[in-house]
Amino acid sequence: MPETAEDRTDHDEDPFRREVVSFTRRGGRLTERQQDAWDDVAHRFVVDVPRGRTSTSVADGFTIDPAELFGRDAPLVLEIGSGRGESLVHAARLDPDTDFLGLEVYVPGVAQTLVQLRHEGVENVRLAVVDAVPALTRMLPAESVDEVRVWFPDPWHKKRHHKRRLVTDEVVPLVHRVLKPGGVWRLATDWQDYADQMLEVVGRAEGFTTSGDWAERFEGRPITKFEAKGIAKGRTIRDVSALRMTP
Template sequence: MPEAADVRVFRERPVSFVRRSGRMSEAQERAWDELSDRYLLEIPRAEAATSVHPGSTIDPERVYGRRAPLVVEIGSGQGHAIVHAAASRPGTDFLAVEVFRAGLARTMLDADRAGVANLRLAEANAPEVLTHLLPEGSVDELWIFFPDPWHKKRHTKRRLIEPGFLPSVQRVLRPGGVVRLATDWEDYARQMRTVFDEAAGFDRDFAGEWAERHPGRVLTAFERKGERAGRSIRDLTYRRTGSR
């Protein structure tokens, strides 16, 4: 049994994901080996495998080789939405944040097939990306589509969207920047709305009860699964206020 002083604490807060190590297909293994140098950011780690070492901030202009609007997707899954968006908007830069390695490999494979050059991937815990990796005020749009709902009552405390997460969101968004959210779990949608409505630094960017579907959000497996289960998709959009 280690002494109390020797016990390592990887993170102060529980992560909002389960890192599934699912087996990759041969094509995904090949994509990981051949395309990582082009698409995957090299991220200095702290103790945990998907952590970001404090102070390891990137310079987007250097990473992408230009100055352009930056869109970040948290929990990009297999990359369907972000690859489509990057291919459709070559004048904008995109960053996919995901911990599921097979999903990242699929994203790289599809990006390569589509000839996408304005996309990079971060294999990292999203809150640490927002706190350490991205510069303050560097993001024009932040996408959080279908985050893990942790729908069992005893697990809801693990949800990503809670008051303690919002200062990191506010930090990376430029003034006037937008955060877009979508979920197929009504109670989580209402929680998201309450958290953002009550937070300083954000204004609703929609009228009525829910936002219109973001036209840049393509239909994904998560959305189809929710619809087959009879769950309605709810969107929210908030705009960052203030000058800093």
């Protein structure tokens, strides 16, 4: 995935500037159906995030209150990089007593999630078009999330791009911050080299316990486009999970 001019300049002057981000795609046109869903229901499902310098940043001082956002107190599952919302909407439909928040920088993906939410009449989902790093650092309250899910993060398979991967030692304290004690961090990838990295990262993650081995496939995840693509290419799908320890 080539670095774009926007990537290089986008974060200048942001007080929370990140030198390297885990994504490139933020724009893209919406289909007619996506635009229609956006116009119709975005105000109900998409968090209005005040920005810093960039379109995926979070203004200093902005936080969300999950109870206010969902209009109730319920367990909260956070999906980072929810893509087109396949897993998010599926999980929310099967578990109406839990709330689901998806963080996604790719606007057409969020719009497609709205298409699906509207079509299926699912209500217990909210979406934020935001980079997960500032969201985990500042937007979400500490110890507010019961489960963090990261399904098929961009693999950044070239070695010189590994620094762009989302699941690194640097993200551990951020996930730890938002998870409640006893909360679960679930990950999956079809890219063995990234799976090995995930296992290493959670294996040495301070404040987490893990089996040290691959987890069972999480049965609450449907086979999404990315998982199907990995299977079709003969790759092994790896699940990894870790438990946030009680202090």
